[in-house]
Amino acid sequence: MYYNGVYHLFYQYNPKGAVWGNIVWAHSVSTDLINWKPLEPAIYPSKVFDKYGCWSGSATILPGNKPIILYTGIIDADNTQVQNYAVPANLSDPYLRKWVKPDNNPLITADAGENKTAFRDPTTAWLGQDGQWRILVGGKRDRMGIAHLYKSRDFMKWTEAKHPLHAKEKTGMWECPDFYPVSLHGTNGLDTSVMGQGIKHVLKVSLDLTRYEYYTLGSYNPKKDKYVPDNTSVDGWKGLRYDYGNFYASKTFFDHAKNRRILWGWANESDTTKDDVEKGWAGIQLIPRTIRIDPNGKQLLQWPIQELETLRGQKVQLRNQKLKKGDHVEVKGIKAAQADVEVTFSFPSLDKAEPFDPSWNDIDAQDVCSKKGSTVQGGLGPFGLLTLASANLQEYTPVFFRVFKAQNKHKVLMCSDATSSSLAKGLYKPSFAGFVDVDLADKKLSLRSLIDHSVVESFGAGGKTVISSRVYPTLAVLDKAHLYVFNNGTETVTVETLDAWSMNKPLEMN
Template structure:
């Protein structure tokens, strides 16, 4: 949340180990979303209503500028879940270091129709036109994921609505639901309680079964308290994702200081559990992103917050560099293991785009990427960047595009392929070919890519942020000054690097 000029990040944290368990609400604060100060945990198990766990939730700033946290408490060894609240102990403390859990908790207990062990992660509250507060809690019934709605006049006494805000069959338990308005007219964010004109709403859910997320864009019927996804939005596992890579349990908040909606997610691991224990830590927060509705109204667009640019250092540039099939060019002169790279690729013709196999329509994009990787020569593509590469390419993480002809239209695949990212050969190590399709007009025959490279993370934004992929990778050779960065083309159609700007990135201050 943003409160009195300070950003507060609360996150699930195990102070006793590298893997999940002993969860508390860790707390860090920042003035710019980039440099952070860690504080003592804000919430930890201490009461009868959260003795066995303090799980995820959200913050809401109430009228009178009063922040309140809603969170899921675990009350017994059977993992019975209830919804609790916490308030600051000292409102004059600019960092809100200490939080109180009043004795009238829990606020919400599951009724007989709810699975008490699948009932968690309350959302930021919003106020309806009737002056009543509303929140959602994630749950499931018979594999139907649902966002259960509760209403309250005073934020203390909550009543379950007769029906969920929304549900979807065969999606499994919904975790960390997020529901917020987006403007049809501009990129500015909207307060979660905004109920004016020219808006769509977004419902995002994290899928407990698959460990990835999807979202829909739709209409919020405020009279019936129902959310209706647009017909163009796939309401299920094949739906749009905020990020097609290592990204889970994300939440947005309205930044009233800069009138923007900010997205924060969790980059979960691609390493093994045993490796996590050896490292002593696991999981990081990717760079915060500004989020808005694309002009098409069909999807969201994301971009790293502008404050990230304060870490930019030495810059190198490249322009009008042609790459024929099989060619690559090394980007030198910056610290490529910790860099920000923006590039615009162009091509003269779409004529060499490969046909899109109709049988792929039933596959996830990452399945197609696994078959059509960066080394598989194509027509128009693959072309892009080879990040965190060793000198002789024994290991590298390619981020690239491939253009297919799909009947009378073109289909753009964006990949971030971790399969060659490390020489480690543990059988349990997860090295997927992450991928998503990019809904982009190729009239100008150009595709843009931005990649944030940070030693073990490659966070990429295709076509100005229409498709985003975060890869968690663990190179063994391409580390520190032994890392290399290349732009490449492995397609028959020549590619031109119109412009490439790359910067060495300084360390953020994290203490």
């Protein structure tokens, strides 16, 4: 949340170990979303209503500029989940270091017919025109994912609505739901309570069964308290995703200082639990992203927050570099292990695009990428970046595009393929991928990749498709990491513009 000039990040943390358990709410603060100061935990098990754990939740700023946190408490060894609240002990403390949990908790318990062990992660509240606050709580019934809806006039006495805001069969437990408006006109974000003309709503859920997320865009009827997804995307496992890689348990907030909605996502590890214990930590927050609707109205666009650019250091450029089949050209003069790279590729024709196999419509883009990797010669593509590459390419993480000709249109595949990313054993090294809904009339594709030792975050076509990969090179580390542009397609591709920066380290805030 943003409060009185300070950004507050609360996150699930185990102070006693590197793997899940003993969960508290860790707390860090920043004035710019880049340089952070860690504080003592804000919430930790201390009462009968959270004795067995303080799980995820959200913050809301109430009238009078008063922040309040809703979170899930575990009350017994049977994993019974309830919704609690906490408030700052001292509003005059600029960092809100201490939080209190009043004794009228829990505020919400599962009704008799609900699954009390699948009832968690309350959302930021929104205020309806009827004067009632509303929140969602994630749940499930059998294999149906549910966004339970609760209402309150005073934020203390909550009543469950007659029906969920939305539910979907065969999707399993909906963790970390998020529900917020986006403007169809302009790029500004909106406060969570904004309703009216020119607005769509986003419902995002994290799928416990698959450990990835999907979202839909749709219409919210505040009188009926129902959300209806548009028919432009799938409502289910094959739906749109913020990120097609290591990305889970995300949450947005409205930054009223800059009128933007910011998305935080968590990237889990791809190595083993044993590795996590040995290194003493696991899981990272990815770079915060601004989020808005695509002008086509069918999906969201994401982009790294502008403040990230303050870390840019040494810069190098490439202009009008032609890449023939089999070419790979090194981008020299920057620290390739920590870099920000923006590149635009152009191509003279779409004629050499390979045919798209109709049977691929029934499988994930990830499966297509595993069949058509960066070393598999194509027509138009594969072309892109080889990140975190060792000198002789024993290790590298390619981020690339491949263009196919489907019936009456072209399909663009974007991959971040960890298959060759590391020589280490026992790693999860998938061919992460998503399709990019982009008009190729200008015969150009853009890519931005944020490279940081063990993570590569990539934004295709201005943020239409985003993929984050966790990789663990053994050779391509520190000054032994290299960066290349490459093309393995028969169609010559031009690096029209490439700007790359070494990235400096953030500082701990004073």
